[in-house]
Amino acid sequence: MSALLSLQNVWVEYGEKIVLERVNLDIAAGSFVSIIGPSGAGKSSLLRIVLGQEAPTRGAMLLDGEPLTPECGPDRGVVFQRYSVFPHLTALGNTLFGLECEQAPFSARLFGARRRAAVAEAREMLAAVGLGDSADLYPAQMSGGMQQRLAIAQALVKRPRILLLDEPFGALDPGIRQDMHTLITRLWNEYALTVIMVTHDIREAFSLGTRVLTLDKRRHDPHAPHRFGATVVYDLPLSKRASAASTGGITIDTVDNN
Amino acid sequence: MRWVNRRIRRRQGILLGAIPLLALALTYLVIAASRHAANPNDKIFPIPGAMAEAMARLLFEPDQLSGRLLFWADTFASLQRLGLGLGISTLSALLVGLVLGALPPVRATFGPLVTGIAVIPPIALLPILFIAFGLGETSKVALIVIGIAPFMIRDIAAHVSALPQEQIAKAQTLGASSWQLMLRVALPQAMPRLIQAVRLSLGPAWVFLISAEAIASDIGLGYRIFLVRRYLSMEIILPYVAWIALLAVAMDILLVRSSRRLFPWAHGAAH
Numbered sequence: 001m002s003a004l005l006s007l008q009n010v011w012v013e014y015g016e017k018i019v020l021e022r023v024n025l026d027i028a029a030g031s032f033v034s035i036i037g038p039s040g041a042g043k044s045s046l047l048r049i050v051l052g053q054e055a056p057t058r059g060a061m062l063l064d065g066e067p068l069t070p071e072c073g074p075d076r077g078v079v080f081q082r083y084s085v086f087p088h089l090t091a092l093g094n095t096l097f098g099l100e101c102e103q104a105p106f107s108a109r110l111f112g113a114r115r116r117a118a119v120a121e122a123r124e125m126l127a128a129v130g131l132g133d134s135a136d137l138y139p140a141q142m143s144g145g146m147q148q149r150l151a152i153a154q155a156l157v158k159r160p161r162i163l164l165l166d167e168p169f170g171a172l173d174p175g176i177r178q179d180m181h182t183l184i185t186r187l188w189n190e191y192a193l194t195v196i197m198v199t200h201d202i203r204e205a206f207s208l209g210t211r212v213l214t215l216d217k218r219r220h221d222p223h224a225p226h227r228f229g230a231t232v233v234y235d236l237p238l239s240k241r242a243s244a245a246s247t248g249g250i251t252i253d254t255v256d257n258n
Numbered sequence: 259m260r261w262v263n264r265r266i267r268r269r270q271g272i273l274l275g276a277i278p279l280l281a282l283a284l285t286y287l288v289i290a291a292s293r294h295a296a297n298p299n300d301k302i303f304p305i306p307g308a309m310a311e312a313m314a315r316l317l318f319e320p321d322q323l324s325g326r327l328l329f330w331a332d333t334f335a336s337l338q339r340l341g342l343g344l345g346i347s348t349l350s351a352l353l354v355g356l357v358l359g360a361l362p363p364v365r366a367t368f369g370p371l372v373t374g375i376a377v378i379p380p381i382a383l384l385p386i387l388f389i390a391f392g393l394g395e396t397s398k399v400a401l402i403v404i405g406i407a408p409f410m411i412r413d414i415a416a417h418v419s420a421l422p423q424e425q426i427a428k429a430q431t432l433g434a435s436s437w438q439l440m441l442r443v444a445l446p447q448a449m450p451r452l453i454q455a456v457r458l459s460l461g462p463a464w465v466f467l468i469s470a471e472a473i474a475s476d477i478g479l480g481y482r483i484f485l486v487r488r489y490l491s492m493e494i495i496l497p498y499v500a501w502i503a504l505l506a507v508a509m510d511i512l513l514v515r516s517s518r519r520l521f522p523w524a525h526g527a528a529h
């Protein structure tokens with residue numbers, strides 16, 4: 001099977017500082033890729049260039065064989081840890097936004113039958129993430145978990161080719177986080193999503209992912225730490241998802257001893 | 259209990275707030291009464307009766323020259339100038355501020371110009387305005403606009419450009435163009451801030467209005483105050499000042515109320 005997303009010799013530098021070097025990566029359609037690594041390794045940077053928020057300094061990125069433009073677009077959905085929803089729109093308004101932009105280039109608002117159709121679709125999406133009864137709430141009236149559910153619904157309504165998550169559950173309580181894991185796994189199955197998720201929770205990475213990538217520096221220059229960037233040092237496909245929990249403990253040790 | 263922890267209930271707050279006002283009024287009355295007893299013609303601290311008498315003339319008796327009720331004509335003229343100045347400033351702050359804040363190339367091109375205009379003391383431009391627009395209404399409104407619009411534009415531009423990058427990226431992944439982003443993401447979030455900016459600009463706007471009226475006018479609240487100053491007519495100046503304060507407070511309350519009403523999401527309301 002050919003890769004949905006392909007990164008070829010990608011480098012990310014900020015001035016003198018090399019953050020990522022020689023990243024080569026093929027991501028198959030339908031996979032759930034977890035990315036872990038120490039703080040500051042460049043996990044968010046990697047996600048940002050895939051998202052198109054920033055351009056890589058060097059290298060090529062292909063989505064479905066086509067070069068990716070360094071600009072965000074509806075083919076890639078995203079959920080950040082915070083600020084992913086619009087505070088001035090209700091849950092329904094937030095979910096409608098993507099449909100309105102697509103169908104009404106000038107006014108970005110829909111009326112009549114087209115609005116009713118879009119509202120029905122948005123409500124269905126809200127129900128799918130468990131916000132069916134909260135359509136009229138503003139984000140400020142929602143808990144952190146509800147806001148992240150909304151951010152997911154908002155992204156999925158556009159049917160993105162690939163969904164990017166940057167520590168989406170990092171700010172949530174453990175109990176809520178467990179609910180969110182169930183939710184994202186179900187959505188991943190139901191909507192046949194391809195997901196790339198950055199997390200600092202190793203257990204989460206292994207329990208959700210079909211593949212776990214570890215970003216870290218291969219080489220260190222103690223006198224000039226900015227000279228070398230991080231790259232993919234471990235690439236673990238997890239074939240049997242049921243056994244993921246038990247192998248998780250062992251693999252954590254491997255990563256820690258690194 | 260520590261003072262920082264004391265909570266004041268609404269009725270208590272009204273009561274507490276009234277104390278200094280009443281004390282001030284009482285002090286004034288005592289001083290006015292004692293000075294009036296010593297010298298019945300004292301002009302500096304007029305007694306309430308004298309104020310009421312003078313104001314009644316302005317309020318209810320047509321002026322012999324113009325045939326107008328001066329108090330109302332003054333109020334109307336001043337509010338019209340203020341409203342025009344505020345309206346033009348608010349509209350330009352919204353349009354220019356939004357474009358400057360949302361579009362980096364526009365910000366790079368015109369940002370320094372706006373900053374440059376903003377640092378000029380507006381009163382220094384008043385002669386230029388008088389020369390350019392004459393002594394009529396235009397130059398007075400223009401002074402208010404020049405005085406407050408640059409501040410408001412910069413405030414809105416800064417607010418829009420400080421919207422979280424995550425939100426801007428998210429909107430684009432949802433298919434938003436630059437135009438749609440400005441219309442649906444930046445504009446609505448700039449609105450409560452705009453009302454805030456208008457509130458903060460009300461004080462300076464009044465200053466510029468009164469200055470312009472004091473220098474060149476034949477009607478208006480500021481004009482009247484500076485006119486009767488020649489006769490030491492404190493019995494007119496004091497009620498006029500109180501009236502201006504009342505108008506300013508009313509506008510402020512109106513702005514706060516409308517912001518809460520129109521943009522509940524920005525006030526954490528309905529919790």
Ligand SMILES: Nc1ncnc2c1ncn2[C@@H]1O[C@H](COP(=O)(O)OP(=O)(O)O)[C@@H](O)[C@H]1O
Nearest residue numbers: 014017019037038039040041042043044045046
């Ligand atoms: N815009 C930027 N300019 C300069 N350095 C940056 C910028 N963004 C990130 N960095 C640096 O890149 C490194 C990786 O950051 P990041 O991708 O956020 O790491 P992670 O998400 O893995 O914690 C950090 O050392 C950070 O300081």
Ligand SMILES: [Mg+2]
Nearest residue numbers: 043044045166
């Ligand atoms: Mg990060």
